[in-house]
Amino acid sequence: MTSSTYRSPVNDDPTLDISLVVNGRPVEASVSPRLLLSDFLRHHLGLTGTHVGCEHGVCGACTVHIDGRAARSCLTLAVQLDGATVRTVEDLEGPDGSLSPVQEAFRDCHGLQCGFCTPGFLMSVTALLDEDPDVADASDTEIRERIAGNLCRCTGYQGIVAATRQAAETIRDAKEQADVPTRG
Amino acid sequence: MKPSRFEYVLPRSIEEAVAARVEYADTVVLSGGQSLVPTLNFRLSNPEAVIDLRLVPGLADVRVDGDWIHVGGRTRQRDLELDDAVHAANPLIRETLHHVAHPVIRNRGTVGGSIAHADPSAELPCLLLCLDGEVVAHGPGGARTIDAQDLFEFILSTTLEPDEILTEVRFPVLPERTGWCFTEFARRHGDFALAGVAATLTLAEDGTIAWGQLAACGVTTTPVRLVAVEDALLDGAADPSRIREIAQLAADVVTVPDDESCSSAYRRDLLVGLVERALRTSLQRATERATARTSREVTS
Numbered sequence: 001m002t003s004s005t006y007r008s009p010v011n012d013d014p015t016l017d018i019s020l021v022v023n024g025r026p027v028e029a030s031v032s033p034r035l036l037l038s039d040f041l042r043h044h045l046g047l048t049g050t051h052v053g054c055e056h057g058v059c060g061a062c063t064v065h066i067d068g069r070a071a072r073s074c075l076t077l078a079v080q081l082d083g084a085t086v087r088t089v090e091d092l093e094g095p096d097g098s099l100s101p102v103q104e105a106f107r108d109c110h111g112l113q114c115g116f117c118t119p120g121f122l123m124s125v126t127a128l129l130d131e132d133p134d135v136a137d138a139s140d141t142e143i144r145e146r147i148a149g150n151l152c153r154c155t156g157y158q159g160i161v162a163a164t165r166q167a168a169e170t171i172r173d174a175k176e177q178a179d180v181p182t183r184g
Numbered sequence: 185m186k187p188s189r190f191e192y193v194l195p196r197s198i199e200e201a202v203a204a205r206v207e208y209a210d211t212v213v214l215s216g217g218q219s220l221v222p223t224l225n226f227r228l229s230n231p232e233a234v235i236d237l238r239l240v241p242g243l244a245d246v247r248v249d250g251d252w253i254h255v256g257g258r259t260r261q262r263d264l265e266l267d268d269a270v271h272a273a274n275p276l277i278r279e280t281l282h283h284v285a286h287p288v289i290r291n292r293g294t295v296g297g298s299i300a301h302a303d304p305s306a307e308l309p310c311l312l313l314c315l316d317g318e319v320v321a322h323g324p325g326g327a328r329t330i331d332a333q334d335l336f337e338f339i340l341s342t343t344l345e346p347d348e349i350l351t352e353v354r355f356p357v358l359p360e361r362t363g364w365c366f367t368e369f370a371r372r373h374g375d376f377a378l379a380g381v382a383a384t385l386t387l388a389e390d391g392t393i394a395w396g397q398l399a400a401c402g403v404t405t406t407p408v409r410l411v412a413v414e415d416a417l418l419d420g421a422a423d424p425s426r427i428r429e430i431a432q433l434a435a436d437v438v439t440v441p442d443d444e445s446c447s448s449a450y451r452r453d454l455l456v457g458l459v460e461r462a463l464r465t466s467l468q469r470a471t472e473r474a475t476a477r478t479s480r481e482v483t484s
Contacts, residue, residue, distance in 0.1 A: 013189060033192030033234070034185050036225070055186060056222035057289065069262070069291040075221040076292065079192055080214070080236060124288055145373040149286025 018082040022047070023091040031078045038062045040078035041088060049089040049119050053151075060150030063120040064088050070127035089119040092126065101170040102126050102163075111163030113154035121150050125164050129171050136168035187224035191233040198240055198322050198351060205347040206324055208233040213349055215258050215297035218289050235349075243296075243351060248273045253355045257296025257319075261308075262287065264295055273357045276364035280311045280382060283366060286374040299335075300350040302342045302406070305376040307366070309336055310407040312353065314382035314399035320352035327351070336406040360477065361387040361394075363470030365462040368401075369454055371445070377402050378445055381410075381434075381458040385417070385466035387474050393417055393424075398462065403455055404439040412436065413459060424467060431460035 013032035020027055022045060029044055038055075041047045041064070053059035055074045062073040065087040092100040102125050105111065112118040128146055129135060135143060143161050152160060191208065195201040205211050212231040214220055223229040237243055243258035248269050255264060264270060265281040284290055284298070284307050298308040299319060312319070312332045319330050321344055335342050344350060358364060368380030380401045388394040396417040398410040412433035416426075435452040442448050 013185075016192065032185065032189075034187040034189060034224075036186060036221075039185075055225050057218060060286075060288065063288060066292075070288045071292050072218075072288060074225070075218055075289075077192075077214075077217070077221070077234075077236075080217070080238060128287075146287075148373045149288045 016079050016082075018079055020081045020083065021085045023087060029078075033077060033079045035078045036074055037064070037066075037076040037078050037081060037086070038073035041073060041086075047088050047090055051116055051119050053116070053120075058151070059117070059120070060124060061117050061120040063123040063150065065123060065127060070124050087123075089122055092122060100126065101174070102129065102167040105163040105167035105170065106160075109163035109166055110159040111156070112159070113152075113156045117150060117152045117154075121147070121152070121160060124150050125167060128164075129168050133168055133172040133175060136165060136172050138165075186227075187221075188227050188230045190224075190231050193233050193235045194239055195235065195237075196239050196241075198243075198349065201235055201237060201240055201349055202322055202324055202347065204233060204235050205349060211235055211346075213237060213297075213300070215300075216260065216292045216294035217297075218285070218293035219297065219301045219303065237349070246270060248357065251357050253277070253357060255295050255353045255355065257294065257300075257349075257351045257353060259295045261290040261293045261295055261298070265290060274315070274355055274364075276311065276315070276358065276366060276382065276384060277355060279364065280307050280366040283307050283368050283370075283374075283377070283380065289374075295353050296350045299353055300342060300344060302336055302340050303376075304336075304339055304404065304406050305380075305402040306407075307368070307377075307380055307382075307401060310380060310399045310401035311366070311382050312355065313407045313409060314384065314397050315355050316397065317353065317355045319350050319354070321345075321348040322351050323348040333409070339405050358384065359386055361389075361470060361474040363387075363466035363468065363473065365465035365469070367458050367461050367465070369458065379403050379438075379451055379455045379458055381455070381462045383459075383462035383466045385463065385470050387470045391471070391474065393467070396463065396466070398434075398459065400434065400437060400455060400459075402440070403437055403451060408437050410434045410437060410459065413463075427463045427467070428460055431456050431463060434459040 015030040017030050038052050041050045051061040053061035057072050057075045063070050064073045067085050140161055143164050193204040210232040214234050214236040237258050243256040245256045247254050253273055265278055271278045317332045320327055363385045366382045368377035370377040383398045385396045386394045398413050399407050401407050416430045434455050438452045
């Protein structure tokens with residue numbers, strides 16, 4: 001995953017050089033200013049885990065992390081990311097291929113049906129729980145509000161809400177375990 | 185490629201940014217991009233040049249200074265929402281931001297971007313108008329200040345000149361003995377609301393209502409002050425039992441015709457209900473604040 005030889009269909013666009021970090025690896029590329037981050041990830045870097053749904057910021061399928069915060073990759077130009085750090089769904093699993101707590105919970109709770117919205121949900125929920133593991137104590141209505149920025153057209157929300165809660169519990173338990181030695 | 189071809193301009197200073205505004209015939213300013221990029225993706229907007237503000241220094245600074253909260257135009261909505269000093273100075277700001285789209289959008293969307301975009305359904309223009317805030321615009325002749333009441337002209341249209349850039353948004357600190365409320369109704373949390381109301385209500389020393397400031401979004405071609413309601417609050421120390429009656433006076437500002445979301449009649453009723461709720465919540469909070477202040481004075 002280094003600088004790309006991919007040529008866009010409109011290959012006479014002037015390009016700009018950008019360098020950024022994607023999933024922990026440095027990436028350098030020359031891109032048209034009108035290339036969206038979502039298309040850069042999928043077409044230039046082959047990271048097709050980031051899905052593209054509505055392409056105007058409504059569905060959330062293309063959610064990635066930019067500089068540690070969840071963001072819509074379809075509402076960001078690749079050239080805006082010069083110097084930034086991007087994390088995609090491909091980076092959620094551990095080095096040994098083990099699932100992250102959020103991925104594990106989506107599998108356990110049937111949080112996916114067709115799976116198209118799943119990468120976006122995984123990235124949104126991962127960012128949400130990084131910020132606030134107390135979501136474990138939230139009501140179902142609150143959880144629905146917190147993840148309302150992602151749509152599931154299979155309408156499989158019951159499983160998604162349950163998965164969010166289970167992942168929150170797992171993450172909070174892990175944090176509490178990690179905190180025990182420092183308390184003594 | 186979704187957007188049509190454009191020149192990408194990356195200025196390092198506000199002067200360079202304004203110069204690009206002048207140089208190209210048709211420019212748009214990229215701040216957070218959460219409203220702009222969808223219009224580019226759909227080619228509703230096909231500008232000659234996109235001016236990205238991300239390297240212009242100082243545009244994301246936030247400070248509370250005396251009676252004013254100064255917010256750099258490129259400040260992320262999420263950063264303003266999480267700013268505790270801002271929240272202490274004016275809690276209506278955080279309450280309003282909780283209704284702006286979803287957290288994932290607020291992570292990128294900016295305060296100045298939303299206000300300059302001037303969507304009549306958007307919450308931040310409504311907040312600015314309610315609070316009698318102001319904005320600073322930089323143009324070829326330097327900077328000027330524009331009062332919120334002189335800023336919003338029509339749907340997606342402001343009195344900013346085509347060669348100007350909005351660089352700062354100023355919200356007043358909430359006065360003493362003042363309550364606040366932002367409330368709206370949307371089909372799904374985070375969607376554009378069918379209607380929304382921002383309110384502040386200030387009590388006199390004797391605990392009666394001195395004055396109120398209210399603005400609504402989603403009901404006409406711009407955010408709009410609810411002048412009839414404000415006048416009624418001034419009139420005769422506004423007995424709280426009259427709040428329902430006073431709220432009825434908001435209905436006439438609605439000009440949105442029947443649309444796919446709801447009828448015009450429904451929107452009028454909805455607005456009245458939201459105004460009533462906003463007034464009651466503001467009154468309760470104003471009373472709590474005034475009481476807390478009095479008891480602090482007694483104990484100290």
